[in-house]
Amino acid sequence: MSVITRLDATQSDFDERLDALLAWESVSDANVAGVVSDILREVKARGDDALVEYTNRFDRRQVASVDELVIKPEQLHAALHSISGEQRDALQVAAERIRQYHQHQRQESWQYTEADGTVLGQQITAMERVGLYVPGGKASYPSSVLMNAIPAKVAGVEQLTMVVPAPDGELSPMVLAAAAIAGVDRVITIGGAQAVAALAYGTNTITRVDKIVGPGNIYVATAKRAVFGQVAIDMIAGPSEILVVCDGKTDPDWIAMDLFSQAEHDEQAQAILVSPDEEFLNKVEAAIERLLPGLERTAIAATSLKNRGALIKVANIEQALEVSNRIAPEHLELSVEDPQALLPAVRHAGAIFMGRYTPEALGDYCAGPNHVLPTSGTARFSSPLGVYDFQKRSSIIQCSAQGASTLGKVASVLARSESLEAHARSAEYRIID
Numbered sequence: 001m002s003v004i005t006r007l008d009a010t011q012s013d014f015d016e017r018l019d020a021l022l023a024w025e026s027v028s029d030a031n032v033a034g035v036v037s038d039i040l041r042e043v044k045a046r047g048d049d050a051l052v053e054y055t056n057r058f059d060r061r062q063v064a065s066v067d068e069l070v071i072k073p074e075q076l077h078a079a080l081h082s083i084s085g086e087q088r089d090a091l092q093v094a095a096e097r098i099r100q101y102h103q104h105q106r107q108e109s110w111q112y113t114e115a116d117g118t119v120l121g122q123q124i125t126a127m128e129r130v131g132l133y134v135p136g137g138k139a140s141y142p143s144s145v146l147m148n149a150i151p152a153k154v155a156g157v158e159q160l161t162m163v164v165p166a167p168d169g170e171l172s173p174m175v176l177a178a179a180a181i182a183g184v185d186r187v188i189t190i191g192g193a194q195a196v197a198a199l200a201y202g203t204n205t206i207t208r209v210d211k212i213v214g215p216g217n218i219y220v221a222t223a224k225r226a227v228f229g230q231v232a233i234d235m236i237a238g239p240s241e242i243l244v245v246c247d248g249k250t251d252p253d254w255i256a257m258d259l260f261s262q263a264e265h266d267e268q269a270q271a272i273l274v275s276p277d278e279e280f281l282n283k284v285e286a287a288i289e290r291l292l293p294g295l296e297r298t299a300i301a302a303t304s305l306k307n308r309g310a311l312i313k314v315a316n317i318e319q320a321l322e323v324s325n326r327i328a329p330e331h332l333e334l335s336v337e338d339p340q341a342l343l344p345a346v347r348h349a350g351a352i353f354m355g356r357y358t359p360e361a362l363g364d365y366c367a368g369p370n371h372v373l374p375t376s377g378t379a380r381f382s383s384p385l386g387v388y389d390f391q392k393r394s395s396i397i398q399c400s401a402q403g404a405s406t407l408g409k410v411a412s413v414l415a416r417s418e419s420l421e422a423h424a425r426s427a428e429y430r431i432i433d
């Protein structure tokens, strides 16, 4: 039984087989929706009391008030000093690189003046308050803290509130240390739908936010969907994906490990290699078989590769890019000699990893660009999380007397055609000739 599906883009059934491979069950569950809507309603109505009850129940805590769930600044500081020097340095280097990269994304306000003195423009402002959800149930993700918090801070968000569940009162010091390094303003150890509700509606202790970002399990995702409109949200991420385009000249072990780096995330993750070199595909398949048992998460990676992975043979590199554009992968590795030459042909991808020395793993942690990326083909219309996701635009219009006169004539005609008399007169009052 083969470890991974083999496909050939030159065969007539390829489109059909690729579609079947890309299909995945979006997790939605009527039971969960009911539980989440109860939690949202209760937290909205009863605030802190409901928050304490749900936290005690779902995270097996025994607290009497939300104050006990708030992490004090000295605890953040202590976490920073409880981790090893090596870990602290790694977090600091990653944070600094992420900050540097995201500084380039800041949008600036602009204005221009027309011949009659009218000024038009766009003013950029930061959101005031943002909530960051950090998953804490089954594993801890310090890199998620950096990737979500730093762009918000670079944008100029004043109050960044992080929520992270602490099941049985346990919390990862790395997550707290990352929060300290990223400049998070407040950390509260709550999670699930109740944390999303508290951020969206506010309670006596928790100030409501303007936007909620960060990944989480089905309870978190369902709650984020439900509060959208009341607050902004980032996205609802699907399973993670990597697509590697390789000319056949990279070490097959490197490529196998790059595929594993995605497959080990979860059983629904998708890892695909596309190459025109059949012999190379055979070598990568052999490397997968040889290296897979040596991973920590062999069973998860094996299931992911078996159900959703593929090695795809194409006629040439051009066809490899056609396949890639069709998939619009979250992560695209161009493991070829001259990736810059291929770049103009890449139409849709969340992040593009260029050349043989750029594995996705470096981008996940510390290269600088964001690791929160569009999944499930949504790179066709959306972009990585960035500073711009925490900035807003306001239009600026400042008419001169002459400008108001010229525009007033146009506006009054259009207003009357819409039967809006007050609009028309408001414009006409300012006509001077």
Ligand code: NAD
Residues within 6 Å of the ligand: 035, 058, 059, 134, 135, 136, 137, 138, 139, 141, 144, 165, 190, 191, 192, 193, 194, 215, 216, 217, 218, 219, 220, 237, 266, 372
């Ligand atoms: P989590 O913090 O998302 O969820 C834990 C919370 O779920 C608990 O605090 C509890 O409130 C709630 N919950 C659990 N069981 C419940 C129940 N029966 N009823 C009501 N509420 C309940 O942590 P997790 O569960 O470990 O999930 C983490 C998720 O985040 C995973 O799905 C992982 O794949 C995802 N993740 C995604 C990315 C990404 O970039 N896409 C990154 C990191 C993590």
